Amino acid sequence: SASAYGAITLQECTFPGTGESGFIVVKPDDSDIVYIGAVGSSPGGEGALQHYNHKTKQLRLVNIWPEEKYGWAPKDLKYRFSWTFPIAFSPHDSGTVYACGNHVFRTKNEGHSWDTISPDLTRADESKLGVSGGLTIDSSGAEHYASISTFAESPHRSGIFWTGSDDGLVHTSRDDGKTWQNITPPDLPEWSYIFCIEVSVHAPETIFLSATRYKLNDYRPLLYKSIDGGNNWHSINGDYPENEISRVIREDPTCPGLLFVGSETGIFMSTNSGKNWQKLGGNFPVVPVYDLKIKADDLVVGTHGRSFWILD
Known part of the structure; x- marks a missing residue:
């Protein structure tokens, strides 16, 4: 640390997002632009995602689908997002961002709109998509299941993708998301x-x-x-x-x-x-x-x- 206090203190930190435990990705050619997976204490509902600009200090919600999730069973939601859902910039175009729930989503306009480029890439077993918890039902969405847990685009050629899900499936697309194959x-x-x-x-x-x-x-x-x-x-x-x-x-x-x-x-x-x-x-x-x-x-x-x- 370059801090005068040894450790990096709270006073020396900035807060680009408002959630907890999500992934953070920085734009490769402009480190002022940051996307924050803000599930948890963030506003925005299911799959909360934020866009922060260090220069302007502006924070925007850029959710894929701003649906309230608290208290709902995953099977009743339009999309399912894990607590730490994958977010990635394309290695071929810094203006392209991917985010994953049970589908793969893509934006080319900084989150103003999102395209769905895959079907549901999970097992989507309804018996495992009810509300979770024991005497007290989980209301935070931390235990949502059947979602994509890892995503990669080929660094060699754009439009070739691989995904893995938290319920054990691996898929690939070699035509920019038009078709997908199960390669588990x-x-x-x-x-x-x-x-x-x-x-x-x-x-x-x-x-x-x-x-x-x-x-x-x-x-x-x-x-x-x-x-x-x-x-x-x-x-x-x-x-x-x-x-x-x-x-x-x-x-x-x-x-x-x-x-x-x-x-x-x-x-x-x-x-x-x-x-x-x-x-x-x-x-x-x-x-x-x-x-x-x-x-x-x-x-x-x-x-x-x-x-x-x-x-x-």
Whole structure:
């Protein structure tokens, strides 16, 4: 931190959004423009999404469908959004933004209007789309199910997409969203949570997938690789520990086959595309790792409860 106080204090922070726990994406060619997934304390109803301009200090609600969700069963809503729904800029056009509920949505005018470019890409099992909770019913939408949990557009060619859902389906479109195919790995257990799809920058048809089933008391890692865009998959669990869940997976952009996986207790690394894995040690704590990014020679780590870390 460059703060005079060591830690970054509240007084040194700005507040571009009003929600809690959602994803934040910054426009690649204009860092003043930020989109905030503002589910929680934000106004705006289901799939609350905000657009913030640092220059003008203006905050706008740009919801895909501003429907009140509190107290409603997911099956009764027009669209379903998870608490942390995916938001992404197109790697080919910084004016194009994607957001995902149970469908994929796209805007090319900063959220003034949204196009639906996919059908429902989940199992949409109505038996799992009722109100949740026990004696006290969940009214916040935190437990909404059957929605897209990860989204990726090919960095090699625009209009090629992959999605994974929180109820265990993987889909792809190769024609800018006109048609979609179910490419779920045949041996992936039902109801797995698809946590991350990573498209290799080294080979256009190589993709990596990580999933988890810890909410079903199944702590096995679920790591896959495809070299044909998802038509065929093979496991890359290798010697990854059997009871260590797999969340996010990333490939090094300069070294093909160098993989990193964020788990419940830290980071695992493979130098041979998943045949063998080793845990990164040093002074990194035992902590859940929810996201990884690689910038130049730095591995940037987002943890649950222990801040950001950078491995140089």
